[in-house]
Amino acid sequence: xxxxxxxxxxxxGSGDSAEFWSWLRSGELRLQxxxxxKVVRHPPQPTCASCGSTERTWVRxxxxxxxxxxxxxxxxxxxxxxxxxxxxxxxxxxxxxxFMVTQPAPGLELTIGEAVEVVVHVVNDDVxxxxxxxxxxxxx
Amino acid sequence: MLDAKNGVVRFDRHAAIAGIGQTEFAKNxxxxxxxxxxxxxxxxxxxxxxxPREIDGVASFHIEQIDEIDLAFALGFERLRFMGRxxxxxxxxxxxxxxxxxxxxxxxxxxxxxxRARNRSKTAAYGAxxxxxxxxxxxxxxxxxxxxxxxHPFGVAAPAQEMALIARRHMHVFGTRAEQFGMQAVxxxxxxxxxxxxxxxxxxxxxxxxxxxxIADPIRLFDCSLENDGAVAVLVxxxxxxxxxxxxxxxxxxxxxxxxxxxxxLARFFAHTALFGERVNGAAAMSPDLxxxxxxxxxxxxxxxxxxxxTMAVPLSLEQYGFCEIxxxxxxxxxxxxxWPDGAxxxxxxxxxxxxxxxxxxxxxxxAVRQLRGTAVNQVEGARHAFVCGSIxxxxxxxxxxxxx
Ligand SMILES: [Zn+2]
Numbered sequence: 001x002x003x004x005x006x007x008x009x010x011x012x013g014s015g016d017s018a019e020f021w022s023w024l025r026s027g028e029l030r031l032q033x034x035x036x037x038k039v040v041r042h043p044p045q046p047t048c049a050s051c052g053s054t055e056r057t058w059v060r061x062x063x064x065x066x067x068x069x070x071x072x073x074x075x076x077x078x079x080x081x082x083x084x085x086x087x088x089x090x091x092x093x094x095x096x097x098x099f100m101v102t103q104p105a106p107g108l109e110l111t112i113g114e115a116v117e118v119v120v121h122v123v124n125d126d127v128x129x130x131x132x133x134x135x136x137x138x139x140x
Numbered sequence: 141m142l143d144a145k146n147g148v149v150r151f152d153r154h155a156a157i158a159g160i161g162q163t164e165f166a167k168n169x170x171x172x173x174x175x176x177x178x179x180x181x182x183x184x185x186x187x188x189x190x191x192p193r194e195i196d197g198v199a200s201f202h203i204e205q206i207d208e209i210d211l212a213f214a215l216g217f218e219r220l221r222f223m224g225r226x227x228x229x230x231x232x233x234x235x236x237x238x239x240x241x242x243x244x245x246x247x248x249x250x251x252x253x254x255x256r257a258r259n260r261s262k263t264a265a266y267g268a269x270x271x272x273x274x275x276x277x278x279x280x281x282x283x284x285x286x287x288x289x290x291x292h293p294f295g296v297a298a299p300a301q302e303m304a305l306i307a308r309r310h311m312h313v314f315g316t317r318a319e320q321f322g323m324q325a326v327x328x329x330x331x332x333x334x335x336x337x338x339x340x341x342x343x344x345x346x347x348x349x350x351x352x353x354x355i356a357d358p359i360r361l362f363d364c365s366l367e368n369d370g371a372v373a374v375l376v377x378x379x380x381x382x383x384x385x386x387x388x389x390x391x392x393x394x395x396x397x398x399x400x401x402x403x404x405x406l407a408r409f410f411a412h413t414a415l416f417g418e419r420v421n422g423a424a425a426m427s428p429d430l431x432x433x434x435x436x437x438x439x440x441x442x443x444x445x446x447x448x449x450x451t452m453a454v455p456l457s458l459e460q461y462g463f464c465e466i467x468x469x470x471x472x473x474x475x476x477x478x479x480w481p482d483g484a485x486x487x488x489x490x491x492x493x494x495x496x497x498x499x500x501x502x503x504x505x506x507x508a509v510r511q512l513r514g515t516a517v518n519q520v521e522g523a524r525h526a527f528v529c530g531s532i533x534x535x536x537x538x539x540x541x542x543x544x545x
Contacts (some may be wrong), residue, residue, distance in 0.1 A: 005295075008292070008293045009281070009282050009284050009293055010283045010293075011285075011293050012284065013284075013285045013289055014285040014286075017285070018285075021289075033257055043405070045289055068309060069305045069306055069308045069309040070305070070308055070313070071304035071357050071358075072354070072356070073301050073356045073357075074354050074355060074357075075296045075298075076295060077275070077277055077297050077301075078295060084485070087295060089294055089301065089305065090303050090305075091406055093410070097411075098407065098411065099406070099407045099408075099409075100290070100407050101290055101291050101296055101406050101407065103295065112308070112312045113312070114407070124537075127293060
């Protein structure tokens with residue numbers, strides 16, 4: 001398994017999503033939580049679909065989750081990933097109830113159902129991404 | 141009576157498919173989308189014995205490059221009364237005709253053409269639309285603010301890669317096997333072998349499928365739809381008008397659209413989809429009303445045209461629309477049910493999107509019509525009812541059609 005690319009398409013986001021990426025650049029995975037009904041949502045959006053409130057707070061995510069699905073990608077299509085292919089991509093279900101697309105942290109291969117935790121991987125000055133590694137408590 | 145139940149329209153003799161048309165399907169045809177669209181629409185009108193200048197409505201996909209008014213000027217429509225588009229690419233494969241049927245049934249228009257024209261040649265990129273001329277991810281850019289921001293930084297960009305993550309979850313939950321997707325690929329390529337319009341005329345074996353390269357595990361090359369140029373048009377009018385035209389009557393019984401998350405947004409896809417049996421929404425929620433309104437059961441359907449960007453869409457659609465239990469789509473295919481001529485429910489008898497051509501699934505409607513007229517090359521004997529659905533991994537819709545011959 002090769003290293004994660006040193007350059008990827010840069011997620012700058014817009015509106016609410018821009019804040020998601022800037023939290024990651026400062027080293028934290030944060031998720032939007034509705035102030036009124038406390039439902040956590042992802043991807044971020046300006047209003048709560050559960051109660052309609054526009055009041056929201058960026059809360060620090062537990063980072064704990066489970067590998068929900070997995071694929072190994074052969075033709076990479078994105079030039080930034082050309083040297084990494086074949087590589088694994090995942091969907092992870094976080095404890096907060098939301099899903100996200102991710103990859104295993106460099107050097108790892110993970111399978112569906114495994115307990116994982118998020119590691120914020122600094123790709124370069126522009127991008128930090130929430131990747132996942134096997135949960136250290138999973139073996140117990 | 142023309143009415144609706146929970147959003148599914150009962151057309152009750154108000155709408156029919158009067159004509160079908162298509163161009164040649166091939167790679168790098170070197171023709172503009174407008175050129176292709178005009179040929180397909182004229183061909184549908186010729187099939188019906190209908191003067192194209194009398195077309196007064198246009199239904200198209202949101203990704204269509206040909207503006208309604210350009211088609212109207214090119215073909216000399218005398219008066220355009222209705223224009224409508226469907227969302228989500230292949231999600232509109234059935235609903236673009238459903239939209240046309242709603243327009244004629246309500247009197248919004250008298251004769252509506254539903255069409256799709258495609259030129260995917262990289263050397264002839266017509267316009268800046270990301271869905272035309274080359275591939276969407278090639279135009280996303282290096283800074284992302286739209287939907288791509290949740291996938292591209294993690295190396296997920298092509299539909300095959302997104303669909304692989306959906307397929308793998310289905311395999312994990314239900315024990316579906318990749319070979320079962322392969323069996324559908326083999327069935328469709330067998331269907332394509334006898335179809336003179338098909339791009340892929342050489343049949344394949346399951347061994348051929350297994351040795352085709354992996355695109356994104358579990359999806360192999362032979363599971364994928366083709367990349368080609370071509371256009372398809374379907375002429376929809378009232379049943380009374382259609383009965384006076386050239387072809388045996390193909391009646392639109394029912395059409396419904398359904399929500400359902402989109403595969404380009406996998407975080408929300410997994411949070412909301414009904415594909416894994418954890419909830420009932422989208423196609424699974426709409427399906428009972430679709431069949432109820434048409435007053436037939438899934439077992440009355442003689443032939444099915446299922447949007448198949450990737451073969452894994454076939455078992456998932458069969459499950460969601462009630463042709464088998466949720467999770468039982470893989471074994472359903474393995475039983476041979478979808479393979480013409482012996483299967484109980486032949487699916488994509490023209491060869492589908494990996495055999496005939498990929499035209500965002502609109503080429504599936506002419507095949508349903510040929511089956512109901514009794515003129516298909518792989519004819520299902522006595523076919524009376526056809527089912528057509530759009531993409532099961534997108535907001536979508538489905539049609540039930542009845543032939544009278
Ligand atoms: Zn709320």
